[in-house]
Amino acid sequence: MTLNWFAQAFRLKGSVALTVLPRSLLFGMFGFLVSLLHYFYPLLSLKVLGDLTTNVVFNLVLGLLLVFRTNSAYDRYWEGRKAWGQLVFNIRNLAREIKLGIAASEPADETEKQIALRLLVTFALTTKHHLRQEPVGREVSDLIPETQNSMLEGSRNSPLEITLWLGDYLQKQFQHNHLDSMRLVALNGMLSNMVEGLTSCERILRTPIPIAYAIYLKRLILIYCVGLPFHLVDDIGWLTGISLVIVSFILFGVDQIGDDIENPFGCDANDLPLDSICDTVKTSVDQVIEFMPVGDRSLPLAFQSEKLEQLELE
Structure with a gap:
């Protein structure tokens, strides 16, 4: 445990040390110049500047602003993590309900269901790219038909576009009597929760902390570091x-x-692990797709062929 503690303390990946060290060294050089100047020409008259920047009131304001900055940024980080947690929760539930609650009497119906389930994975992936302001990647094109992929590339909000496709799919299943009205309401509720999660992430992304706080805090730090050596x-x-x-x-x-953590949807070490979360979604949906109910019992896909052979023999 002791070695792990020291390894964590000296770890560079995920640390801000390399970012702030050049600034700190620059101020260290400034402090050395002040020492050199004081050695030859005592700076007694400038000591008042140092006393002003190190008094209790100045330190209190600086400390409060630092606490506010950190807490505000972490609140945004944690809110983003909760939004993605709810997205995973709703995607899993929606996948389960689509798999078990929508009848598929024809092969074409089963194909449509498979496409709808893969759209759930596509929703998570496009949400990630949408928040990072990236184009839809190859990982999305491998999941959906080419026509849908072309439509996503030209969409202004690709995750929202996918929810429209899913809503249209659910409505068609209800019209074809593959889905009852109560379950349709429940599934649309889960779909609405997915849109709510997307909207929460967009709100975090597009509503930064007021720039006045960041500017004022940086100015106070600058004044403090300039006056401290005196x-x-x-x-x-x-x-x-x-x-x-x-x-x-x-x-x-x-x-x-x-x-660093004010926008938690980027690709840095301190941002949310969106790639890992999307992999979790894909694994969950793949598990749902592979699950095949047989008669009164539900068996994994691996046992499906064996069960069918037994029925044919009987």
């Missing part, structure tokens, strides 16, 4: 630069973490 140089002399590197590294790091 406060320290009388007491620690040549160590001022090293102290400034450490202090600025802490402040810049907290601010950078807020910047």
Whole structure:
């Protein structure tokens, strides 16, 4: 456990150290220049600037803004994770209900059902690309017919387009008496929950934290780091630069973490693992597709051929 703790402490992947270190070193050089200037020309008159930036009121405001920045960014991250958790939940339930609740008396009906189930995986994948503002990838084209893939490429909101296709499929199954009215209402409710999850993610993406907070916080950090060496140089002399590197590294790091997790749908190490979540959706839907009910008992697909051979022998 001790080794794991140190490995985590010195880990670079997912850390903001490499991002903030150049800024911290720059301020460390500034602290060294202040020490050098103070050595030849004592900066007693500028010590007032350092005292102003290290007083209780200034530190309190800076601390509160840092806490607000971090909490606001993490709230957005956690809300995005909950939205994707609900998406997975509703996709699994909708896949199960489509598989077991919609009758498929003809091979064509079964083919339509398979396409509808794969559309659920496509919904998760297109939602990921939509939030990352990426074009629909090859992984989507392998799941759906070419005509639907062409329509998705020209769509302004491909996940919403898929929910329209699924809603149309459910309505047609109801019209063909493959689905009763109560189950149709339940399935449409799950589909509406999927749209709600998509909308929640879009709201997080398109409603950033007000820029005034980010600007004001960065200005306070800048003022603090500029004034701090004038406060320290009388007491620690040549160590001022090293102290400034450490202090600025802490402040810049907290601010950078807020910047990194403010939009949780990207591809960085600190963003949500959307690729892994989409793989989970695909695995779940594939499991539903492979499940084949036989008579009064439901057996996995692996046992289907064996069961059919037994029935033929009888």
